[in-house]
Amino acid sequence: xRLGRAMVISKYLLLSSRSWVYAAVxxxxxYPILWLVLLRVVGNPQYLQYFMVGTVVNTSFLTPFxxxxxxxxxxxxxxxxxxxxFSNGADHWDIALGYVxxxxxxxxxxxxxxxxxxMVILGVHYSVVQVVVTLMTALVIVLSSSLLGYALGIxxxxxxxxxxxxxxxxxxxxLLAPVYYPITILPQALRLVSLALPTTYMALAIHGSxxxxxAELFRAVSVFIIICGCSCSLVFKSS
Amino acid sequence: MxxxxxxxxxxxxxxxxxxxxxxxxxVSVEAREGEVVSILGxxxxxxxxxxxxxxxxxxxxxxxxTVMGLSPRKAKERGVMGVVPQEAxxxxxxxxxxxxxxxxxLRGVPRGAVRGCVDEALEVVGLGEYGGRLIDDLSGxxxxxxxxxxxxxxxxRLIILDEPTVGIDAQNRRSIWNVIRxxxxxxSTVILTTHYIHEAEELSDRVYLMNRRIIMEGSPSxxxxxxxxxxxxxxxxxxxxxxxxxxxxxxxxxLVRRRVRFEVREPSLEDVFMKVFGGPHEAG
Numbered sequence: 001x002r003l004g005r006a007m008v009i010s011k012y013l014l015l016s017s018r019s020w021v022y023a024a025v026x027x028x029x030x031y032p033i034l035w036l037v038l039l040r041v042v043g044n045p046q047y048l049q050y051f052m053v054g055t056v057v058n059t060s061f062l063t064p065f066x067x068x069x070x071x072x073x074x075x076x077x078x079x080x081x082x083x084x085x086f087s088n089g090a091d092h093w094d095i096a097l098g099y100v101x102x103x104x105x106x107x108x109x110x111x112x113x114x115x116x117x118x119m120v121i122l123g124v125h126y127s128v129v130q131v132v133v134t135l136m137t138a139l140v141i142v143l144s145s146s147l148l149g150y151a152l153g154i155x156x157x158x159x160x161x162x163x164x165x166x167x168x169x170x171x172x173x174x175l176l177a178p179v180y181y182p183i184t185i186l187p188q189a190l191r192l193v194s195l196a197l198p199t200t201y202m203a204l205a206i207h208g209s210x211x212x213x214x215a216e217l218f219r220a221v222s223v224f225i226i227i228c229g230c231s232c233s234l235v236f237k238s239s
Numbered sequence: 240m241x242x243x244x245x246x247x248x249x250x251x252x253x254x255x256x257x258x259x260x261x262x263x264x265x266v267s268v269e270a271r272e273g274e275v276v277s278i279l280g281x282x283x284x285x286x287x288x289x290x291x292x293x294x295x296x297x298x299x300x301x302x303x304x305t306v307m308g309l310s311p312r313k314a315k316e317r318g319v320m321g322v323v324p325q326e327a328x329x330x331x332x333x334x335x336x337x338x339x340x341x342x343x344x345l346r347g348v349p350r351g352a353v354r355g356c357v358d359e360a361l362e363v364v365g366l367g368e369y370g371g372r373l374i375d376d377l378s379g380x381x382x383x384x385x386x387x388x389x390x391x392x393x394x395x396r397l398i399i400l401d402e403p404t405v406g407i408d409a410q411n412r413r414s415i416w417n418v419i420r421x422x423x424x425x426x427s428t429v430i431l432t433t434h435y436i437h438e439a440e441e442l443s444d445r446v447y448l449m450n451r452r453i454i455m456e457g458s459p460s461x462x463x464x465x466x467x468x469x470x471x472x473x474x475x476x477x478x479x480x481x482x483x484x485x486x487x488x489x490x491x492x493x494l495v496r497r498r499v500r501f502e503v504r505e506p507s508l509e510d511v512f513m514k515v516f517g518g519p520h521e522a523g
Contacts, residue, residue: 015332015337016331016333018332019332079328080325080327080328081330083296084329084386084389085342086294087315087322087324088321088322088345088346088390089315089316089318089345089346090345091316
């Protein structure tokens with residue numbers, strides 16, 4: 001693997017996404033803000049913090065996972081564009097890393113903008129340190145989610161299955177884990193289920209970052225390192 | 240004996256199976272510097288599988304593939320290969336120039352040389368005016384030319400073209416032929432697969448006929464000699480004779496004396512192909 005090749009891939013993937021930039025902005029920026037504004041209008045400040053955590057987790061997990069899985073499945077299985085890259089110099093890790101960087105370039109500015117706009121719209125105050133730590137945590141979430149998506153995208157031969165599975169998987173992960181609400185409102189049985197879901201730790205990590213709780217952040221990130229390791233080994237096996 | 244550095248691609252007794260299906264059966268192929276080598280065979284003969292092992296996308300079950308004395312992976316890392324895979328489609332939402340740039344930068348061409356290489360490659364394939372256009376806006380044949388331009392840019396030592404002219408018109412096909420000849424003249428080795436036998440005959444220095452294993456090998460003229468006949472077609476009656484040269488001399492002499500219009504045709508590579516692989520029902 002050469003970092004230079006990964007950067008080349010991410011640069012040109014970014015250029016090739018110019019035609020759907022408006023859709024991208026809508027999904028990653030306008031919709032989350034719209035939801036938060038509606039939340040403010042409805043008025044339930046108790047859940048504001050959780051909804052913000054959920055919005056950041058949604059952007060840093062859902063988008064990279066689904067986009068990477070579907071794009072890789074199409075690049076590898078539905079077209080031969082993956083082979084065009086591979087045969088002309090890139091290896092599997094170059095392509096995987098290139099795609100992760102592309103996802104980071106796509107999602108991190110969106111998360112930063114969302115946080116900044118939230119402060120303006122909802123009057124929540126976050127320090128620079130809180131924003132930076134949250135972005136660093138989001139980076140780890142994007143990395144692991146994108147690698148998991150890559151493993152799914154190139155591991156499954158039928159790209160139509162990947163298209164569907166990649167859209168189905170995130171919903172139980174987002175709804176059964178305490179992403180948009182506190183874990184205390186979950187029934188006892190579902191609390192146990194949520195402990196097995198990576199999104200629980202993503203939400204804990206983002207929450208720990210936003211409130212600057214090092215213990216919570218450390219615990220969640222430790223689980224993340226394991227998830228990242230599993231993602232990498234899945235990528236290795238798939239390639 | 241050929242020195243190793245003259246041999247760009249060496250494939251020795253390569254085996255590849257997919258489940259119970261044998262795709263390559265002890266295939267041995269060699270491509271030397273400045274040669275155009277064609278690999279011909281019916282559908283499902285294992286040509287693409289062989290090429291995918293040469294550019295490192297598949298690992299052989301057994302046997303050895305070397306490119307310039309290196310493993311395909313190492314050779315690819317050094318940027319010696321430009322490849323148009325089978326049924327490849329370009330990144331349609333890039334501009335033509337960006338696509339060529341992307342692939343030559345993946346091959347490790349220094350940033351300073353990129354612009355010149357892109358300009359030259361686009362001129363060679365006749366897309367000089369289209370550099371700023373989105374690939375999505377081009378015709379199917381021109382999209383194919385974008386891939387060819389991306390593969391030949393900066394003259395890699397090895398160019399692999401897996402059915403580069405399939406589904407494109409005669410003019411664009413001629414452009415690709417010219418590109419292949421120019422690449423060979425400048426010392427690149429070209430490995431080509433095609434279903435247009437005439438194309439292989441026009442371009443190749445050496446031809447391999449394969450159907451899972453290599454069946455015949457040689458220059459087009461050597462392969463044509465396998466068929467010991469000439470075809471004499473009498474225009475007036477439409478009669479066609481396939482006879483040996485000795486017999487043909489007598490027939491031609493007789494036709495000349497009778498002042499009958501006729502044509503003489505030597506066997507083509509396509510005749511050899513049909514002889515080796517059989518008619519349409521047998522090929523497959």
